[in-house]
Amino acid sequence: MRRNLLPLLMFMVLLSPLAIDIYLPSMPTMALEYGVSNSEVQSTLVLFLFAMGVGQILIGPLADRFGRRPVALFGIVLYGISSLLGAYAVEFELLQIARVFQGLAACSTSIVVFSAVRDCYDRKQSVSMYSYLNGAICVVPALAPTLGGLLALQFGWRSTFIFMAIYAVIVLFIVGFRFPETRPLNTDSTGPLYRWGRYKPVLGDAHFMFYASCCMIAMASILCYVSYSPVWLIGHLGISELMFSGLFGVNALVNVVACFAAPVLIKRIGNRPGVIVALSLMVLAAVVEVVLQLVGPEQGVAAGVAFMAPMMLLCVGFALLLGPATSMALSAFGERAGTATAMLGCIQMSGASILTALIQLTDIPAPYAIALVMGGLCSVLLAIMTMNRLSHLHQEQLQHD
Numbered sequence: 001m002r003r004n005l006l007p008l009l010m011f012m013v014l015l016s017p018l019a020i021d022i023y024l025p026s027m028p029t030m031a032l033e034y035g036v037s038n039s040e041v042q043s044t045l046v047l048f049l050f051a052m053g054v055g056q057i058l059i060g061p062l063a064d065r066f067g068r069r070p071v072a073l074f075g076i077v078l079y080g081i082s083s084l085l086g087a088y089a090v091e092f093e094l095l096q097i098a099r100v101f102q103g104l105a106a107c108s109t110s111i112v113v114f115s116a117v118r119d120c121y122d123r124k125q126s127v128s129m130y131s132y133l134n135g136a137i138c139v140v141p142a143l144a145p146t147l148g149g150l151l152a153l154q155f156g157w158r159s160t161f162i163f164m165a166i167y168a169v170i171v172l173f174i175v176g177f178r179f180p181e182t183r184p185l186n187t188d189s190t191g192p193l194y195r196w197g198r199y200k201p202v203l204g205d206a207h208f209m210f211y212a213s214c215c216m217i218a219m220a221s222i223l224c225y226v227s228y229s230p231v232w233l234i235g236h237l238g239i240s241e242l243m244f245s246g247l248f249g250v251n252a253l254v255n256v257v258a259c260f261a262a263p264v265l266i267k268r269i270g271n272r273p274g275v276i277v278a279l280s281l282m283v284l285a286a287v288v289e290v291v292l293q294l295v296g297p298e299q300g301v302a303a304g305v306a307f308m309a310p311m312m313l314l315c316v317g318f319a320l321l322l323g324p325a326t327s328m329a330l331s332a333f334g335e336r337a338g339t340a341t342a343m344l345g346c347i348q349m350s351g352a353s354i355l356t357a358l359i360q361l362t363d364i365p366a367p368y369a370i371a372l373v374m375g376g377l378c379s380v381l382l383a384i385m386t387m388n389r390l391s392h393l394h395q396e397q398l399q400h401d
Contacts, residue, residue, distance in 0.1 A: 005120060006129065008179050010136045011171045012072060013113045015079055016106035017140035019048060019164060020226065022148035024248065025241035026157030027230040033157075034092040038235060039360040042227040044099045046353045046360070049223060051103025052110070053350030059108050060342045061194065068112045068119070069181045075108025076175060080168030087161035102164075119182040138259045142252035149241040202340045211329035212347045214275060214381055218321045219352035221282060221374035224359060225311050228366035232307060236366070239304045247308045254312045258319035271324035276385060278321030279378045285313035286375025293367045307367055314374060 023030075031041040063071045078101055086098035117129045151159040202208055229248060233239045239247075266274040289310040296306040330340050355377075359369050384390050 005116065006132060008175060009113045009116060009133060011174055012109040013133050013137060014140055015109050017137050018144055018167065019102050019106055020045065021141045021144035022163065023157060023160040024145050024226065024230045025149040025234065025244050026152045026160060028235035029157050036092050038231040042231065042360050043357065044096060045223065045227045046357045047096055048099045048103040049349045050353035051100045052107040053346045053348065053353065055104045055107030056342045056345035060111055063111050063115055067181050067183045068116055069179060071108050072112040072175055072179060075105045076168055076172045079105035080165045080172065083161045083165035083168060087158045087165065116182040119184055134259060138256040142249045142256060145248045146245040149245040152241060198339050199343055202343045208329050208340065211325045212344050214321060214325040215344065215348040216351035217377045217381065218318050219348050220355040221314055222318050223352050223356045224370045224373050225314060227356060228370055232366035233304050237299065237303050239301060243301065247304055251308060251311050251315050255315040255319055258316040262319045262323055265320065266324050271328050274320055274324040276382065278317045279382050281313050281317035282374045282378045283382065285310045285317065286371035288313065289367050289371045
């Protein structure tokens with residue numbers, strides 16, 4: 001079973017990044033067709049990620065109570081149905097509803113994937129499995145926008161949602177016949193599904209909340225970059241969908257390399273220094289972005305490159321930060337590791353979507369909006385990490401339960 005599990009998990013884990021990246025080149029066209037603002041069409045990304053975050057604490061206990069396989073099948077079916085709803089949505093509000101359901105569906109499959117790794121592999125084997133899965137996730141942003149751009153040019157933007165539905169059918173067929181139940185027999189599935197007592201000790205831990213905030217702000221920076229990029233490059237600068245896909249793909253490839261290089265660097269310098277380096281890179285990215293917007297080219301592909309180049313630093317910083325910040329956030333929890341992980345995912349994704357939605361309510365141009373989120377908020381985190389009186393927030397911590 002273990003030998004054949006990785007391909008199945010990869011099929012499922014790709015549902016989430018596919019739903020984020022494949023329709024990015026079509027966002028300006030969608031705004032025109034529906035007659036909505038750029039910020040409203042960007043909300044389709046925000047709502048997706050928000051639903052994924054909330055789903056962490058809603059669906060996680062269901063996977064323990066009813067098993068991994070039923071939750072996986074439910075998530076894949078819901079993903080397919082919501083993709084079709086998005087493809088044929090006449091009203092923009094229906095598209096937004098479809099994205100919420102799609103986020104919950106993607107959350108279901110993601111929870112099953114990473115739970116199955118914990119179920120079937122020891123700690124050493126799990127590291128390799130997570131590396132393979134995260135590598136697969138990182139590759140999608142490099143390829144999906146190009147595929148989405150080609151589909152949109154040939155068949156219209158709705159074909160990207162139809163493609164997601166078709167992919168869901170394929171995954172459903174494979175998982176339905178091949179994926180076994182992996183939930184351990186000794187899993188405690190008794191008692192109420194949701195109770196405040198499970199989450200209170202986690203949310204009351206200041207060290208956890210600081211590093212969860214680091215993850216949230218890094219994710220908000222990436223979400224701002226992803227949601228603003230098509231609007232700015234295609235809608236404002238007039239760059240073609242395929243050129244956008246190329247520029248976005250280059251940054252995604254940088255992110256792939258950074259994801260594989262990050263564990264090596266973090267192993268050498270340690271978790272806390274790794275977080276400091278990552279936050280510093282994101283602040284530098286913000287500074288370079290602002291400078292290039294003030295003195296760089298204002299039109300054409302050159303302006304697009306000036307916008308995207310600092311985002312490479314953001315992608316590297318994000319890749320460096322996520323591992324050590326997650327490790328630091330969860331370091332104090334043993335028996336509550338599952339609950340802490342769910343809360344971390346909720347804070348990271350839902351919090352990031354709220355921050356992004358707030359900045360999108362303003363009239364700040366895209367480059368400066370992204371710079372404000374990643375530069376301003378990361379500067380606050382760095383300042384906290386220099387204060388000795390706040391060392392209980394950011395220093396290494398031992399397990400306490």
